[in-house]
Amino acid sequence: MNSHQSVATGYFPDSGDLRYRVRHYELTLDYRPEGNRLVGRARIEATAASGPERLGEFALDLAGFRVGRVLVDGRASRHTWRGGKLRIRPAEPLSAGAEFTVEVQWSGEPKPVRSPWGGIGWDETTDGALVAAQPVGAPSWFPCNDRPSDKASYLISLTVPTAYTVVLGGRLLARTPHASTTTWVYEQPAPTPSYLVGLAIGGFRSVRLDDGGAEVPQLGWVPPRLVPRFQADFGRQPEMMRLFGELFGPYPFGEYTVVVVDEELDVPVEAQGLSSFGANHLDGERGWERLVAHELAHQWFGNSVTVADWRHIWLNEGFAKYAEWLWSERSGGPDAQALAQDAHRRLSALPQDLCLADPGRRLMFDDRVYQRGGVTVHALRRVLGDDVFFRLLREWTAAHRHATVTTADFIAAATRCAGRPLDGFFTAWLTEPALPPLPDAV
Numbered sequence: 001m002n003s004h005q006s007v008a009t010g011y012f013p014d015s016g017d018l019r020y021r022v023r024h025y026e027l028t029l030d031y032r033p034e035g036n037r038l039v040g041r042a043r044i045e046a047t048a049a050s051g052p053e054r055l056g057e058f059a060l061d062l063a064g065f066r067v068g069r070v071l072v073d074g075r076a077s078r079h080t081w082r083g084g085k086l087r088i089r090p091a092e093p094l095s096a097g098a099e100f101t102v103e104v105q106w107s108g109e110p111k112p113v114r115s116p117w118g119g120i121g122w123d124e125t126t127d128g129a130l131v132a133a134q135p136v137g138a139p140s141w142f143p144c145n146d147r148p149s150d151k152a153s154y155l156i157s158l159t160v161p162t163a164y165t166v167v168l169g170g171r172l173l174a175r176t177p178h179a180s181t182t183t184w185v186y187e188q189p190a191p192t193p194s195y196l197v198g199l200a201i202g203g204f205r206s207v208r209l210d211d212g213g214a215e216v217p218q219l220g221w222v223p224p225r226l227v228p229r230f231q232a233d234f235g236r237q238p239e240m241m242r243l244f245g246e247l248f249g250p251y252p253f254g255e256y257t258v259v260v261v262d263e264e265l266d267v268p269v270e271a272q273g274l275s276s277f278g279a280n281h282l283d284g285e286r287g288w289e290r291l292v293a294h295e296l297a298h299q300w301f302g303n304s305v306t307v308a309d310w311r312h313i314w315l316n317e318g319f320a321k322y323a324e325w326l327w328s329e330r331s332g333g334p335d336a337q338a339l340a341q342d343a344h345r346r347l348s349a350l351p352q353d354l355c356l357a358d359p360g361r362r363l364m365f366d367d368r369v370y371q372r373g374g375v376t377v378h379a380l381r382r383v384l385g386d387d388v389f390f391r392l393l394r395e396w397t398a399a400h401r402h403a404t405v406t407t408a409d410f411i412a413a414a415t416r417c418a419g420r421p422l423d424g425f426f427t428a429w430l431t432e433p434a435l436p437p438l439p440d441a442v
Helices: 224-233 237-248 289-297 314-330 336-348 367-384 386-399 407-418 423-431
Strands: 020-032 037-048 058-061 066-072 078-082 085-089 099-108 121-125 128-132 151-161 165-168 171-177 181-193 199-202 205-208 218-222 256-261 269-271 274-278 305-307 403-405
Touching (some): 066 078, 066 085, 128 269, 151 199, 165 181, 199 256, 205 224, 218 224, 218 237, 237 289, 237 314, 289 314, 305 314, 314 336, 314 367, 367 407, 367 423, 407 423
Parallel strands (some): 218 256, 256 274
Antiparallel strands (some): 020 037, 037 099, 066 099, 078 085, 121 128, 151 181, 205 218, 269 274
């Protein structure tokens, strides 16, 4: 890989750097909500890409902070920042395949980064902050190689005024009080892309959702006034966890956390081991329970099994949508066939200009990606039959646990499980814009 092959391709060619991979991020942060002031230090362990040339320069994605000292393998390194890119020149070029360490200090007022969908990433709330970084918002608060295919482990230490709670995906290792502040330390050992590092800071009360003996610890962090509604709306989540473990294979992380911010959010947002909901998603009557299922399912589809590039986003959203229907089917609501037929009718009345396997950046979050994705998954179930279909899902999540995938990978896996070619099916559903009819069951 030569010096010109630095940026990733796809929908966000300015994000990420293909000349190296990150193995581990260690972030030490101090945040003061009053004044919105963030001071950070990152220690990033990485590996240079293989190839004929040495690595004389590489880049980290970072929004508009003031950058202090930058070290590579403990040595001061020249660096420049422009347009969201921190470009670093080591004192000596790095050998191809070499492991190296980068240390960066930065400070400033974190704010969302601009995107085609408005500001995303770090967002101040009335009582703290929330990070929802999909797809390119992670640089709004830390330097990273911001591409979904670069997954790393994380150790994050965040100090805030003692009145605040810090919620991150992963295991809480320590909570250390000081004179007027508290330091929260979280570890996420599973490989995680930067966009799936979620964060919430606010005034929360902890609520156990599991019975204390569950295989997967499940915790909620909720504004005190919303605890009764939360307990009603999320009361069946442990049942969902058991069902999805049966259908999709073992839950892929050590724990699962839900945070509810005292704000209205357009949609909930998944992160690794963590989902964030708005106060508007609680009504005390399970009126938004399908979203509880949707975000939980993303822990398998999107978080553990991550798309290598955003063009394959249907693999995240189609399966999360279908999980909503599976939960409905198993919990006394309409079955997946009825829900798929209803979605199919609605899709039929919409423009037929979407290629599901490559919707383009403009349409990647279009509701049709979610709905047609779910209908496509159901159509595959009809073609394969339940035994083969659910075996496919379990084999898929097991074979690609903590890895990255493409649509071609899924087609190959489905073809192996079916024991026959499925080219016509996948061409019609994934690459042709016209919506096919739902197939009859086998």
